[in-house]
Amino acid sequence: MDADTDFSVIEKAGMALGHAPSGLLLPGIDRNTEREAVRLCARDYLEHHVFFNDDRFHNHLNHHLLAVFSMGGSAKRLQEIFDGNRTMQRPTMPMHQTDINAANFTEYLTKEEHYPDY
Secondary structure, eight states: OOTTTOTHHHHHHTOOOOOOOGGGOOTTOOHHHHHHHHHHHHHHHHHBOSBSSTTOOBOOHHHHHHHHHHTTOOHHHHHHHHHHHHTTOOBOOOOOSOOOOTTTHHHHTTOGGGGGGO
């Protein structure tokens, strides 16, 4: 299935958007656009590293997508934003078999390679 039409990433990432009070909904925000925002945020989570470069500049693509969505941006515009950011993103790193828990989590906090393990 084409990544630009695959909504199964939402379930894989375990994502969902909460519901804003109806008084905060702007024109353009509909179920289709909401679903597209969640799908693209899920893809960012599954496909891209938290840092978009080796200088540890953070990937803010989800923030950009959600800001445009909340202001009534269309599903097409959300896809354009995702596509425009794709080339600058680093791929996500693989998870380790490390059991990170309350007793040892500080040991791994500064180790970038363990970011996916959280």
